[in-house]
Amino acid sequence: MRHSAFRNISTGIACFFTCLLFLAVGTLPFILKPSTLLEALLSAEMLYSMKLSLLTASVSTFSVMFFSIPTAYSLSRYDFSGKALVKSILGLPMAFPELVLGLALLLLFGQTPLGTGLEALGIRVPFSKPGIVVAQFFVAFPYAVRVIYSTFESIDRRYEQVSRSFGYGDFETFRNVTLPMARGGLFASTVITFARCIGAFGAVLILAGGSYMHTEVLPVTLYLNISYGNLDMAITSGVLLMAIAFLAILSFEYFEGGKT
Amino acid sequence: MGGQNTSGQKVSGQNTNFLEVRGLDLDVGGFELRDISLRAEEGDYVAVIGPSGSGKSLLLETLIGFYNPKAGRVFLEGRDITDFPPDKRQISIVYQDHVLFPHMTVFENIAYALRKKLRDKTRIEEEVGRIAGLLEIPHLLFRKPTTLSGGEKQRTALARGLVVRPKLLLLDEPFSALDVRTKERLREVLKKAIKEYSTTVLHVTHDFDDLWALADRVLIIRNGKVMQEGAPEAVFKRPSPDFVAEFLGTNLLKGRVREREGKLTVLELEGKSPGSERESMGLDGMNPGKVHSGLILYSADPGEPGEKLSISIRPEEIILAGGVLESSARNMLKGTVKDIVKKEHLVSVNLELETGSGRGSGTGSGTGSCPEFRAVITPMSCELMDLKIGKEVYAVFKAANVRIIR
Numbered sequence: 001m002r003h004s005a006f007r008n009i010s011t012g013i014a015c016f017f018t019c020l021l022f023l024a025v026g027t028l029p030f031i032l033k034p035s036t037l038l039e040a041l042l043s044a045e046m047l048y049s050m051k052l053s054l055l056t057a058s059v060s061t062f063s064v065m066f067f068s069i070p071t072a073y074s075l076s077r078y079d080f081s082g083k084a085l086v087k088s089i090l091g092l093p094m095a096f097p098e099l100v101l102g103l104a105l106l107l108l109f110g111q112t113p114l115g116t117g118l119e120a121l122g123i124r125v126p127f128s129k130p131g132i133v134v135a136q137f138f139v140a141f142p143y144a145v146r147v148i149y150s151t152f153e154s155i156d157r158r159y160e161q162v163s164r165s166f167g168y169g170d171f172e173t174f175r176n177v178t179l180p181m182a183r184g185g186l187f188a189s190t191v192i193t194f195a196r197c198i199g200a201f202g203a204v205l206i207l208a209g210g211s212y213m214h215t216e217v218l219p220v221t222l223y224l225n226i227s228y229g230n231l232d233m234a235i236t237s238g239v240l241l242m243a244i245a246f247l248a249i250l251s252f253e254y255f256e257g258g259k260t
Numbered sequence: 261m262g263g264q265n266t267s268g269q270k271v272s273g274q275n276t277n278f279l280e281v282r283g284l285d286l287d288v289g290g291f292e293l294r295d296i297s298l299r300a301e302e303g304d305y306v307a308v309i310g311p312s313g314s315g316k317s318l319l320l321e322t323l324i325g326f327y328n329p330k331a332g333r334v335f336l337e338g339r340d341i342t343d344f345p346p347d348k349r350q351i352s353i354v355y356q357d358h359v360l361f362p363h364m365t366v367f368e369n370i371a372y373a374l375r376k377k378l379r380d381k382t383r384i385e386e387e388v389g390r391i392a393g394l395l396e397i398p399h400l401l402f403r404k405p406t407t408l409s410g411g412e413k414q415r416t417a418l419a420r421g422l423v424v425r426p427k428l429l430l431l432d433e434p435f436s437a438l439d440v441r442t443k444e445r446l447r448e449v450l451k452k453a454i455k456e457y458s459t460t461v462l463h464v465t466h467d468f469d470d471l472w473a474l475a476d477r478v479l480i481i482r483n484g485k486v487m488q489e490g491a492p493e494a495v496f497k498r499p500s501p502d503f504v505a506e507f508l509g510t511n512l513l514k515g516r517v518r519e520r521e522g523k524l525t526v527l528e529l530e531g532k533s534p535g536s537e538r539e540s541m542g543l544d545g546m547n548p549g550k551v552h553s554g555l556i557l558y559s560a561d562p563g564e565p566g567e568k569l570s571i572s573i574r575p576e577e578i579i580l581a582g583g584v585l586e587s588s589a590r591n592m593l594k595g596t597v598k599d600i601v602k603k604e605h606l607v608s609v610n611l612e613l614e615t616g617s618g619r620g621s622g623t624g625s626g627t628g629s630c631p632e633f634r635a636v637i638t639p640m641s642c643e644l645m646d647l648k649i650g651k652e653v654y655a656v657f658k659a660a661n662v663r664i665i666r
Contacts (some may be wrong), residue, residue, distance in 0.1 A: 158359045161326050164346040165353055166424060167376030174374070181364040 029239045032232060040236035048213050049221040049237065056129065057197035058215060060136035064144045066192045069186070072148035073174065077157070093142045101138060102206025109134065109207070125212040131208035133213055144189050151177065151185025168220050188252045195248035199241055277335070278302040278460055284322065284332035286484075291318050293484040295333070297394045300460055307475035308464045311507065315484035316464040320430040323462070336427055347376075352421035352457075356433040360405040366392075366416045367401040373420045391423045394453045409513040418450060422457050429454075431463040447473045468510065469650070472572065472663055480507065493570055493606065493665050495530040511573040511633055511666075513560060517563035518556065524590065524659050525563035527571060531553040542548060555569060555613060558590040559662035570665040577661040580609060581654040582645055590659040597651045600642065607642040609635045611655060631657040 039048055074080075075087060093101050109115040111126035118125060125131045126236070155178060163173040179186070201219035208215040210224060218237045225233035266537035277299040284296040293315045300306050308316050321327055323334060333342045341349050352373075355369055360369050372389045380386050392398045395415040405413055421429055435443045451474060454461060461469060471478055471492050479489040488495055494513050515529045557571065579585070585592065595611035611633045635655055637645075647653070 069341075156359065158355060159361060161321075161324070161346060161357075162353060162359050163372075165324055165349070166373045168348045169347055177361060181361070183363070227608060 019031075025242060026082060027237065032235055032239075036232050037236055037239070040232045041240075043233065045213060045216070045221065046233065046236060049216050049218050050240065052129070052132070052215075053198050056132045056136060057194055059131050060140060060197040061190060061194045062242035063133070063137055064140045064197070065186070065190055068141055068144035068148055068189070068193075069179075072145045073152055073178070076149050077144070090142050091146055093138060094146070098139060098200065098202030099206060102135060103146070105135060105138060105203060105207045107167040124239035126207060127209040127211070127215065130215060132204050133206040134199045135203035136197040139200040140193045143196055144193045147189040147192060148182070148185060151182045151189070154185070155181050173202060191248045191251045195245050198244055276455050278304070278337060279307040279391040279462075280335040281323070282318075282333045282335070284334070285330045286318065286322050287330060288318060288327055291315055291484070291525055292331075293318055293322065296481075296484070297488055298479055298486060298489060300462070302460055303458060304477055305454065305461045305463065305475050306477045306479055307471045308462060308479045308481055309466065309468075309471065309507075310481035310487075312466075314482045316481055317432050318484075319481065320353060320462060320464055323428070324430055325349050350424075350426055351428045351430060352424060352426035353430040353432065354414075354417045354421040354434050355438050358405070358417040359657055360413060360416055360420070362405055365402050365404055366397065366408070369405070369416060370420045370423050373424050381548075387423055391419045391453070394456055410438050411446060412524070414438065414446060415449065418446075418453065422453055422459060425457055425626075426459060429459045429461045431461060431465075433464055433466065436447050436466060443467075443469070450474070468508075468572070468574065472665055482507070488643050496570075496572065496665075506508055509575060509634070509636075511575060511578075513571045513573070515557070515569065515571050516571070517565050517567045519565050520563070522556070523560070524558045525561060525664065526561070527557045527559055527569075527662070527664075529557065529571070529660045555593065557662050559664055560658075560660040561662070563664055571613035572663045572665055573633075573657060574659055575608065575634045575636040576606075578633075580635050580637055580641070580645065580647075581656055582657055583654065585654060585656050587656060588658075589656045591657050591662065593633070593655045595653060595655055597647055597653060598632070600641075600647060600649065602639065605638070606636050607639050607647075609637060609642070609653075611635065611646060611653065613655070 028038075030241050071090070075083065105125055109118065109131070115125065123130060125134050159181065159203065163177045164170075175210050198217075199219060201223065204215075204217060205220060205223070210216065210220045210225060216224065218241050222234050222237040222241070225231070225237070265311045279298075279300040281296055281298045284293055286293040291313070295361075296315075296319060298306070308319065310316050318327070322329055325341075325344060329342065333340055335341065336349070336351075360366075361372065364372060367388055370391065374384050374387055378387065388401070389398065392401055395418055396416045397412065400408060400412055400416065405416065419436065421431075425440065435446055436559050438446065447470065461474075463474065465471065474597050475488060475492055477490065478492045480487045480495065496508055496510060513529050515527045518528045520526070559571065563569065579587075579589070581592075593613050595613040597609055598612045599610040601608040601610070613633050633655060645653070
C-alpha cells in the first residue's frame with residue numbers, strides 16, 4: 001500500500017526527534033564506567049543528596065496529594081464565586097519559570113509577616129531544609145491539581161448522585177465512591193508529583209539555597225558538581241534523576257495510558 | 261392539597277396524592293422543563309414517554325434532587341421535599357447504563373445501598389439474598405460489574421434500586437440497550453419484584469412495549485411540557501393533541517377473545533383505530549362493540565375466551581404486500597389503500613380492511629364496516645410497490661406483534 005507524502009514526512013519527523021532524544025538521554029548511563037558510576041553513587045555527598053531528595057520529595061508529595069485532592073474536587077464539583085480566578089492562579093506556576101517562583105517564595109517567606117511569624121515560631125523556611133519542601137510543594141501542586149481535576153472530571157457524576165440517593169452525604173460519597181473510582185488517576189498523580197518534586201531545581205535553589213551537604217538535593221548536586229568540573233558526580237546524579245523520571249513515566253503510562 | 265391542614269403540616273389518614281409535582285420549572289444547560297405537573301398514587305406504575313430531548317430524564321433527576329427547580333414544588337407522601345437533598349428523599353434511580361460502582365462486586369453494590377438503613381450484617385445479607393433471588397442473580401453476587409452482560413448489569417442495578425424499598429423508584433430507560441428477549445424477561449422479573457416490594461414507579465421509556473407490559477398510567481412529555489396523562493388505554497384511545505396522536509400512532513382496535521388455538525389467542529375485531537388520521541383530527545370513528553367487523557387476528561399474548569379487550573398493532577411492524585405472501589406471519593389481511601401520507605423518511609399508508617379475507621380473517625361473520633388500519637413503510641417501498649389510492653394490498657404481521665391491552 002502506498003502512503004501519502006504527508007504521512008511519510010510527519011512520521012519521519014517523529015522518528016528523527018525520538019532518535020535524537022534517545023541518543024542524548026539513553027547514552028548518559030553508559031558514558032561512565034560501571035566502577036566509576038558505583039564509586040560516585042556510594043560517595044558521602046551522593047548518599048546525602050539521595051537521602052535528602054527522597055525524604056523531602058516524600059514529604060512534599062504527601063503534602064501535595066493531601067491538599068490537591070480536595071482542591072481539585074472542589075474545582076470539579078462545586079460552583080463558587082471566583083472559581084475561574086482560583087483556577088488561573090493555581091495554574092500560574094506551570095506557565096512561569098521556576099526561578100521566578102523561587103524568588104516569589106523567598107520574598108513571601110522572608111520579608112512578609114508570614115515569614116517573620118513562622119520564624120518567630122522557630123520555623124525557618126529560606127535557606128533551610130523546610131525551604132526545599134516548600135519549593136517542591138509549589139512546583140508540583142499545580143500539576144497535581146490539574147491531573148486530579150481531570151480524573152474527577154472523567155468520573156460520571158451520576159455515580160455520586162446514586163450514592164447520595166441511598167442516604168450517603170457528600171463526604172461519605174466522596175470517600176466510598178469517588179476516591180476508589182479515581183484510584184488510577186490518583187496513583188498517576190502521586191508518581192508525577194514525586195518526579196516533579198525530586199527534579200525541582202530553580203525554585204529549590206533560590207528558596208533553600210544550594211548549600212553543599214545541607215540543602216543539597218540531587219538536581220543541586222548535579223549543578224554544584226558541574227560548577228566544580230566534577231563530571232562523574234554530575235553525570236551520576238543525572239542518571240539517578242533520569243531513572244526516577246523513567247520509572248514515573250512508565251508507571252503513568254501503565255495506569256493512565258490504557259494499561260498498555 | 262387534601263392531606264394538609266391550613267398550617268401546612270401533613271395530616272395523616274386523609275386522602276393525599278402519594279406523589280404530586282406542581283408547576284415544576286427547570287433550566288439546566290440548555291434543557292428546560294416548563295410547568296410540569298403530575299400526580300401518582302401509592303403503588304402506581306407511571307410510564308413517562310416522549311421524543312428524545314423532551315426532558316424526561318431531567319424530570320427524574322429533578323425529582324430525586326440532583327437539580328433544584330427554578331419554580332414549582334414536589335410533594336411525596338404529602339411532605340414538601342423540593343428542598344431536600346437526595347440523601348433525605350428515599351427515592352432510588354436506575355439508569356439505562358446501570359451506573360454500577362465498578363470497584364464493588366454485585367453483592368457490594370446492592371449491600372452499599374442498604375448500609376445506611378441497616379447496621380446488622382446478617383440482615384443486610386438476608387435482604388441482598390432476597391432481592392437477588394427475585395431478580396435471578398444469586399450466582400452473580402461475587403462478580404464485578406465489568407464481567408456482566410447488559411441484562412445482568414441491569415438486573416443488578418434494579419436490585420440495588422429496589423433493595424432499600426424506596427418510596428419512589430425512578431427508571432430512566434432501563435431496558436433500551438437490551439435485546440428483545442432480555443427485555444421481555446426483565447419486564448417479567450421487574451413486575452414481580454415491584455409487586456413484592458410495593459414500590460411506586462416512574463419509568464421513562466421510548467418503548468411502547470414497556471408501557472403495555474408495566475404501566476398503570478402514562479405521561480406524555482414533549483419539549484419539557486406534559487402533553488397528556490392518563491391510563492395507557494385512555495391515552496391511546498383519545499390522544500388529545502395532534503402531537504400525541506402522531507407520537508403514539510398505533511393501530512388500536514377493539515375485540516374479544518374467540519378461542520385459544522395452541523399457544524395463540526384468536527381474536528375477533530369489533531372497532532376502528534383511534535390512531536388513524538381521522539381520529540387525530542378529532543373525528544372519532546371509535547364505536548366499540550357496536551360494529552362487528554368479522555376480522556380475525558392471531559396474537560401471541562394470552563387471553564381467556566369471551567374476554568373483551570383492546571389490541572395494539574404498531575404501524576411499523578406491518579409488512580405490505582402486493583399479493584398473497586407465503587410467510588411465517590400468522591396474520592394477513594386484505595385491504596384497499598385509502599390514503600398515503602408522505603413524511604420526511606417514512607410513508608404512512610391508511611388501509612380499509614376487507615372482511616373475511618386472507619389468512620387469520622376468514623372465519624368471521626363478515627358483516628358491517630371494516631376497521632381503518634395504518635402501516636408505515638419507506639418511500640422506496642412505496643415507489644417499488646407503486647402504491648396508489650384504491651390499490652388492493654395485503655397487510656402482513658406476526659402474532660407476536662398483536663398486543664393485547666387490558
